[in-house]
Every structure is written in C-alpha cells, then in structure tokens.
Amino acid sequence: MIKEWATVISWQSGMAKVSCDVKASCSSCASRAGCGSRILNKLGPQTQHTIVVPSEQPLVAGQKVELGIAEGSLLSSALLVYMSPLVGLFVVGGLFQVLFGGDLAALCGALLGGVGGFLLARGLSPMLAARAEWQPVILSVGLPPDMLRVDASPSETGQ
Template sequence: MIKEWATVVSWQNGLAQVHCDVKSSCNSCASRAGCGSRVLNKLGPQTSHTIVVPSAQPLIAGQKVELGIAEASLLTSALLVYMSPLVGLFIVASVFQVLFSSDVAALCGAILGGVGGFLIARGFSANLATREAWQPVILSVGLPPDELRIAE
C-alpha cells in the first residue's frame, strides 16, 4: 500500500474532497544547480491535486487524512501508460519497414504505433479507473484542526 497524507477541502454525502501536495526532493540535494529533474519540476505548473474519496465518517475542512492506494494498481497503470505506446511504436515501425522497405515508412509507422498505443492506453485506463481496487481509500483520520489545543 502506498500512503500519502492529504488535507480535507470539503465533505458532503459520504464523499470527501481532499487536497494532496506534490512533493519533490529538489530542495535537499547538493547538486541543485546542475540537476535536470529540478528543471523539469519547474516546467510543470501543477503542484497539487484535488481528488474525491469516499468516507463514511464526517470530516471537517482542514482535517488531515492518510490516503492509500494498492501498489499493484499503481504499477499496472504505470506499465500500461509507458509500455503501450512503446510496444505500438516498435511493432508498427517494424511492420512498415518490412512492408515498404523504407526508413521514411518506418518513421511514419513508429509515429502511428506510438499514437495508437497511447490511444489504447487511454481507452483501457478509463475502464480500469472505475474498479474499486484502483481507487484511493482513507486509511486513517487525524484530529480536526480545532480539537488540538496547547495550554501554556
């Protein structure tokens, strides 16, 4: 189970809307100036995600919850997203190379196969996303923000 803490935005009718921050380790490394990952992280505008998770327990905005998702579902989805276009690219490029004996045809086949593999992955992911085992679940709930008081 892969776990991550999130903050509750709202809760209505058994559904909690939670806000997850994307964490990167780019501020703790000594080679920050020459790191390619740091540059790629700066390019992406989205640094947080908001998702809806079922919760029978009433939650308050600002409350922390621990979310979990099965490792198998995460690995399978990553395999689907990355390998489908790659396999499509190689197979269709090979077929076009054999049929037309041309590098230009192989290039066109590679592009068609990559796009086709992406579309196949997109179609399968829509079906897989509806499975209950692939959904994040709330593992534990923290105290509401106004419950904890420190007396001096």
C-alpha cells in the same frame, strides 16, 4: 501500499474532497544546482492535486487524512501509460519496415504505432480507473483542526 497525507477540503454524503501537496524531489538533495528534476518542478505551476475519496466517517475542512493506493494498481497504470505507445512504436514500425521495405515507411509506421498506443492507453484508462482496486482509500484520519489546541502562554506557577 503507497501512502500520502492529504488535507480535507470538504465532506458531503460520504465523499471527501481532499487536496494532496506535490512534494519536490529536490528539496534536500546535495546536487540541486545540476538536477533536471528541479528545473522540471519549476516549470509546472500545479502544486496541489484534488481528488474525491469515499469516507463513511464525517470529516471537517482542514482535517488531515492518510490516503493509500495499492502498489500493483500504480505499477499497472504506469505500465499501460508508458509501454503501450512504446510497444506500438516498435511493432507497427517493424511491420511497416517488413511490408514496405523502406526507412521512411518504418518511420511512418513507428509514428502511427506510437500514436495508436497512446490512444489505446487513453481509451483503456477510464475503464481501468473505475475498478475499486485502482481507487485511493483513506487509511487513517487525524484529529480535526479545532480539537487540538496548544497554549503558548507562560506558566503561572513558574514565573
């Protein structure tokens, strides 16, 4: 199970809207200056993802929850997204090479196969995303923000 903490934005009728912060992978790395991930993280303006998850327990805004998603579903979705265009690229490119016997035909076939694989992944992903095992679940719930109070005033007995 892959776990991540999120902050509750709202809760209505058993559905919680939560916000997950995107963590940069290069905040503590020693080679930050030459890292490609750091540059890519700077390009993307989105630093939060908002999702809706079912929750039987009433939640309040600002409350922290731990979300989890099965590793198998995450790996399956990554396999679908990355491998279907790649397989389409090689299979259709090879097929066009055999049928038409030219490099230009193989290039056109590879482009068609890659785009076709992308469209296949795009068409299958909504159906697969509707499956219950592909949905994130709330694993644990933190205290509401108004339940915990820290008193930072100096102690009366010691001073």
